[in-house]
Amino acid sequence: MSPDSTVPKILPLLAQRLSTVIQNRIVVIPETFGSGTCSGYVFNEHIRLLILNYDLREDLIVKSPEVMPPGKMILFKFQNVIPETQGANRPSVLIATSHMQTDGVVPIHSHRSTLNIEIDAQYLKSLLDTSHLPPLLQSLIENTQPLLFEEMIFPSLQTLVDAIVSEPVEETFKLFFLRVKVEELICRLLMVLKKRDQTPLYALNPHDLEIIYTIRDQMLARLETPPVIEELARQAHMSSSKFKRLFRQIFGDSLFSYYQTFRIKEAARLLKEEKLSVAEVGYRLGFTNLSHFSKVFHEHIGTKPKQYSRS
Incomplete structure (x- = not known):
């Protein structure tokens, strides 16, 4: 060439x-x-x-x-x-x-x-x-x-x-x-x-795509507030079933699982980089029960938040 x-x-x-x-x-x-x-x-x-x-x-x-x-x-x-x-x-x-x-x-x-x-x-x-x-x-x-x-x-x-x-x-x-x-x-x-198993696939249009991404970004900007699918679907002017279907198709995960992944990633960052306590991180990210926060953190990261912050 x-x-x-x-x-x-x-x-x-x-x-x-x-x-x-x-x-x-x-x-x-x-x-x-x-x-x-x-x-x-x-x-x-x-x-x-x-x-x-x-x-x-x-x-x-x-x-x-x-x-x-x-x-x-x-x-x-x-x-x-x-x-x-x-x-x-x-x-x-x-x-x-x-x-x-x-x-x-x-x-x-x-x-x-x-x-x-x-x-x-x-x-x-x-x-x-x-x-x-x-x-x-x-x-x-x-x-x-x-x-x-x-x-x-x-x-x-x-x-x-x-x-x-x-x-x-x-x-x-x-x-x-x-x-x-x-x-x-x-x-x-x-x-x-290949690991994704969703079928059938639905053709996307630019308008729906823009709305899904706008709502996704808003959700991740407010990690302290767990998403309510019915409210987000209404904001998107879609039925709940269509909203859930398109979200999973684009991102390969359910809306709440996707949200929880980013929520725990932010928790890990706050523990390591900001040096916040486990209680401060849990409450900042909307967990009202610190035992539940510790359980969810362990499921995603593989260790308890207190141990993670010390490692």
Whole structure:
């Protein structure tokens, strides 16, 4: 492959808008526009990677030169996975069919820390033994309806992301090294998705998706208040059954189990980083019974909160 053919076509357009140039497949944001970098790699006609880690003084809109027909590409969008930008944000990955992104307009937001992988659905299908695919993976790879799934990033995935973003590799092996890591990332995510058993799947529309995420974010911002499904469904203008069904489909867990996981993660953070007492943490997160708090904490973390705070 020639050097130019390994550069995603969006990068030259971005460099032009920012009055700069591409060097080694990297656009460095000029100080007059902000800071950070955008880099990209086209491994072959089937798979490509963008690493976006920047702050701009204002949003930009760029018309994508690579609009694929519906059903062509599957997107894996890793969020808050670049170590220096994680902070209190939740590292996660969105897995979306191309039917979820069809307008061809790329919003270059003022802040972005993502790693985007696009892979051809038919190429991905050719790598798998499709005779044993569960319905969820079958629907994803067939790529015929608008679907989106979110998974939290666990340590083995974060290790792969760290290698892609920051491991020094000489140019001779760079594309080969990154492609292997990218394909391993995708494989590991498919193995996780395979554990989900929800069927049937329901086609998503942008309006419902936006509402589900808005309510999810509000719920996680108020971890001291256990969610009431009927109230959240009413807020979403959905029936309780539809709300529960879409939430589980997107996040792979029931609403309350998802909430409880984040509640206990926050409890662990408060115990370790803020050095709060077990009672302070329990009451702050809405537990009225500290014995119950200790039991739930042990179920999720594997140790009692008092022992955890001392370890």
